[in-house]
Amino acid sequence: MTPTRNLDLxxxxxxxxxxxARVVDTARAAVAGGAGVVQVRSKPIxxxxxxxxxxxxxxAVTEINPRAKVLVDDRVDVALALRARGAPVxxxxxxxxxxxxxxxxALLGPDAVVGLTTGTLELVRATHDVADALDxxxxxxxxxxxxxxxxxxxxxLAGYPDLAAASPVPLIAIGDVTADDAADLAATGVDGVAVVxxxxxxxxxxxxxxxxxxxx
Numbered sequence: 001m002t003p004t005r006n007l008d009l010x011x012x013x014x015x016x017x018x019x020x021a022r023v024v025d026t027a028r029a030a031v032a033g034g035a036g037v038v039q040v041r042s043k044p045i046x047x048x049x050x051x052x053x054x055x056x057x058x059x060a061v062t063e064i065n066p067r068a069k070v071l072v073d074d075r076v077d078v079a080l081a082l083r084a085r086g087a088p089v090x091x092x093x094x095x096x097x098x099x100x101x102x103x104x105x106a107l108l109g110p111d112a113v114v115g116l117t118t119g120t121l122e123l124v125r126a127t128h129d130v131a132d133a134l135d136x137x138x139x140x141x142x143x144x145x146x147x148x149x150x151x152x153x154x155x156x157l158a159g160y161p162d163l164a165a166a167s168p169v170p171l172i173a174i175g176d177v178t179a180d181d182a183a184d185l186a187a188t189g190v191d192g193v194a195v196v197x198x199x200x201x202x203x204x205x206x207x208x209x210x211x212x213x214x215x216x
Contacts, residue, residue: 007069007113008036009136009172009192010216011182011209014073016200017042020053026205028060031068033209039093039115039194041073051078055087062088069113074098076107083108091115093138096123105133119152124166131168138194139163141175142185145196157184164189179208182215192216 013030015023015038027038038061040054050072058070069090072079076099082089091113094104104114115136118124127137143154154175155163164171173185174194185193193212202208 006067007135007170008034008067009170011035011212012037012039012172012174012192012194013199013209014039014041014174014194014196015053015057016196017045018200020049020056023053023200024056024060026200026202027057028064029205030199030209031061031064033206034213035068035199035209036192037069037071037113039071039073041093041196043073047075047078050075051081054078054089055082055085058082058088071113071115076104079108079112083112091135093117101127101130101133118163119155121162121166124163124171128168134169136170136172136191137167138174139167139171139190140173140194142173142181142193143176145176157188160185160188160190164191179211179215182212186216 011034013035023042038057040057042053054072061068061070071090072092074094076092079089079092091108093115095117101116113135115138116134117138119140141154160173170191172192172194173190177193177195178198182193199205199208
């Protein structure tokens with residue numbers, strides 16, 4: 001059976017690069033606006049800096065909403081170290097070239113949140129073999145984005161209904177998604193949207209997150 005973590009994926013904030021204090025403040029505001037997941041991804045960044053940034057984000061997020069989840073991008077070792085410290089870090093999001101999902105689950109344990117990047121119908125269908133070790137899929141790019149070049153063609157609105165229908169676990173859209181896209185994407189059957197620049201650059205990240213949540 002697929003793990004259930006009571007995830008609220010409607011507004012999923014992925015942190016961008018920048019001053020650590022600003023990243024923490026943006027995460028705090030996004031969660032105050034209803035973001036249910038914060039993934040700490042501030043590349044390029046070394047493991048030590050990522051560890052301390054994630055710890056600070058986790059503390060700030062927990063103060064606002066203890067039910068919100070804090071995940072680490074790619075680095076299972078960072079998640080393990082912080083969880084061993086007792087920090088409120090809930091798991092990781094890994095890509096197709098990172099540690100295999102079953103190994104991630106074995107290392108982090110049954111209560112951790114584990115997400116995986118996909119972006120094609122073939123990749124989504126392939127996750128049926130590891131669905132019991134997954135909590136959700138990230139699927140993109142929605143449109144071309146400078147944040148992360150996956151090499152995959154943009155999916156667009158028309159591509160998400162088939163992907164959402166084929167996914168064995170909840171699926172979120174990512175890739176230059178803005179608050180203005182949230183309602184249209186919600187109508188495709190996805191469970192949420194991941195936003196990087198929209199929230200990082202928002203004058204009012206709390207209000208921006210609230211718009212996304214309300215669209216779902």
